[in-house]
Amino acid sequence: xxxxSWTTAMRYRPYAQWPAQQLIDLRAKIAQSHWRxxxxxxxxxxxxxxxxxxxxxxxxxxxxxxxxxxxxxHGLKSWVHLVxxxxxxxxxxxxxxxxxxxLDQQGVYSGSALPVEDRLFLMYTGNVRDxxxxxxxxxxxxxxxxxxxxxxxxxxxxxxxxxxxxEHFRDPQLIRHGEWYYAxxxxxKQDQTGHILVYRARDVTGPWHIAGELTFGDQALGYMVECPxxxxxxxxxxxxxxxxxxxxxxxxxxxxxxxAYVVGTAFxxxxxxxxxxSPLRLLDAGFDVYATQAFNAPDGQVLAVSWIGLPDTTxxxxxxxxxxxxxxxxxxxxxxxxxxxxxVTSLETLRTRRLALTTESASIPAQxxxxxxxxADQQGTLTIVMNQVTGAGLTLTFDTVHGKLVVDRSAAGxxxxxxxxTSRTATLPVGQAVTGQLLLDNSVFELYLxxxxxxLTGRLFPPAGPWQLTTTGFTVALNLQGWQLASINQD
Numbered sequence: 001x002x003x004x005s006w007t008t009a010m011r012y013r014p015y016a017q018w019p020a021q022q023l024i025d026l027r028a029k030i031a032q033s034h035w036r037x038x039x040x041x042x043x044x045x046x047x048x049x050x051x052x053x054x055x056x057x058x059x060x061x062x063x064x065x066x067x068x069x070x071x072x073x074h075g076l077k078s079w080v081h082l083v084x085x086x087x088x089x090x091x092x093x094x095x096x097x098x099x100x101x102x103l104d105q106q107g108v109y110s111g112s113a114l115p116v117e118d119r120l121f122l123m124y125t126g127n128v129r130d131x132x133x134x135x136x137x138x139x140x141x142x143x144x145x146x147x148x149x150x151x152x153x154x155x156x157x158x159x160x161x162x163x164x165x166x167e168h169f170r171d172p173q174l175i176r177h178g179e180w181y182y183a184x185x186x187x188x189k190q191d192q193t194g195h196i197l198v199y200r201a202r203d204v205t206g207p208w209h210i211a212g213e214l215t216f217g218d219q220a221l222g223y224m225v226e227c228p229x230x231x232x233x234x235x236x237x238x239x240x241x242x243x244x245x246x247x248x249x250x251x252x253x254x255x256x257x258x259x260a261y262v263v264g265t266a267f268x269x270x271x272x273x274x275x276x277x278s279p280l281r282l283l284d285a286g287f288d289v290y291a292t293q294a295f296n297a298p299d300g301q302v303l304a305v306s307w308i309g310l311p312d313t314t315x316x317x318x319x320x321x322x323x324x325x326x327x328x329x330x331x332x333x334x335x336x337x338x339x340x341x342x343x344v345t346s347l348e349t350l351r352t353r354r355l356a357l358t359t360e361s362a363s364i365p366a367q368x369x370x371x372x373x374x375x376a377d378q379q380g381t382l383t384i385v386m387n388q389v390t391g392a393g394l395t396l397t398f399d400t401v402h403g404k405l406v407v408d409r410s411a412a413g414x415x416x417x418x419x420x421x422t423s424r425t426a427t428l429p430v431g432q433a434v435t436g437q438l439l440l441d442n443s444v445f446e447l448y449l450x451x452x453x454x455x456l457t458g459r460l461f462p463p464a465g466p467w468q469l470t471t472t473g474f475t476v477a478l479n480l481q482g483w484q485l486a487s488i489n490q491d
Contacts, residue, residue: 011075012106015098022070026321033320034464035443038367038487039350041090041326045069048324050291051305052079053113056298057120058146061087062113064096065326072323077107087329088346089488096150103138103156110227114174120144121204123157123183125170135167141205157208158199164190171227177269184214186225194225194243198272216262216274222246227291233302233334237267237274240283240292251280254421256310259283259290263337278337285426286456294332302332308444308457316414316461327446327457342452351483361470365484370438373479374398376431380473386412386462394445394460403430413462426454
């Protein structure tokens with residue numbers, strides 16, 4: 001069964017009413033793709049959406065993601081459950097939360113997880129619509145046991161948005177502080193402005209009561225805030241969030257929707273306020289990162305994972321029956337008050353072969369890791385050549401004289417969101433050398449500069465064929481090294 005035109009009725013068709021042949025046909029089509037990831041998390045079929053429930057429980061790392069398995073579109077969503085021993089190799093345990101109750105009958109939307117004694121508590125937004133298709137969001141709960149058995153609560157934790165808030169009220173993040181459980185939620189007020197609301201409860205199953213609004217200055221946050229996420233690094237609060245429609249005067253971004261962060265010196269729990277907040281900054285200066293979820297792990301690490309995809313955006317892989325993926329898990333640190341993001345060190349175990357990168361042009365695999373240093377006072381370009389006929393591909397143009405990087409994917413294959421531009425510019429230290437780590441995985445790249453001070457992530461859809469690395473314009477030899485990375489995905 002091939003679907004070419006998705007109606008609302010099809011998108012929200014109950015899972016049991018889909019013919020088995022739909023998933024069989026999708027798998028067969030996807031198996032022919034050269035854009036599938038080798039080591040990034042990707043959907044088996046259909047749509048992968050926000051990461052959810054990222055935590056540590058029962059001796060393993062736990063991660064969920066929103067899924068619509070029947071096509072590369074936003075439809076009736078569920079949560080798929082993954083577990084890992086090393087934050088790199090993930091076992092897919094199948095669906096954990098399915099839209100099968102009156103509290104989530106139009107979709108299991110985003111949320112989080114928190115270990116409570118010997119069980120894992122899941123808090124998520126249930127999408128409920130009436131016969132007029134008006135949304136009535138519910139903030140729901142469920143328990144997951146050590147045997148991965150899920151039991152949903154029969155009543156919502158928060159049944160309705162508070163007074164003055166529209167139907168856009170979702171994405172709870174659970175935090176425990178002292179004797180209280182807190183839930184941080186994205187919201188839109190009746191005046192079409194975005195806000196972050198905070199609820200609290202003595203018991204994780206409730207009753208939950210609104211405690212106030214999380215604040216960090218008086219800047220306007222656009223018309224809606226999605227996926228608010230609060231963690232603490234060296235006892236300092238770091239808030240990540242997605243402010244839809246934010247003014248470029250507050251946060252400049254070339255993307256349709258940005259992922260932002262702010263750092264404070266302390267958190268005032270009484271007034272729910274970030275003390276001495278930094279200016280708003282982009283979490284990722286690239287093309288395709290959104291809905292990042294982070295948490296404070298029990299071993300002291302602060303870990304994050306991002307959705308590589310954007311709302312209201314189509315990708316060439318949609319034609320193959322699948323859409324989007326997740327970033328590598330990243331370790332978050334602060335350095336002089338600035339956020340640093342770096343891939344978890346277990347990535348090194350994927351290295352299978354050191355690459356010979358001693359010339360101005362060298363063959364590289366489509367699954368590889370490159371590390372480099374661009375010396376001070378240099379201007380030149382690294383090109384990942386993906387079209388051997390034209391010599392075109394992904395270009396990274398560095399100017400360490402003026403402190404500037406331009407990443408251009410316009411010639412890297414099929415276009416993506418071209419209305420929002422095909423290049424991204426990042427500011428670098430003026431007159432200083434730049435170190436870089438570039439992860440390539442068939443149709444996605446992640447670029448980490450200066451130990452993760454600047455990160456750029458994006459999708460690529462090149463033609464099939466060999467890849468090359470070329471360097472042009474530099475007046476000195478670059479320090480380049482690289483490795484082929486193994487495939488660990490099973491499909």
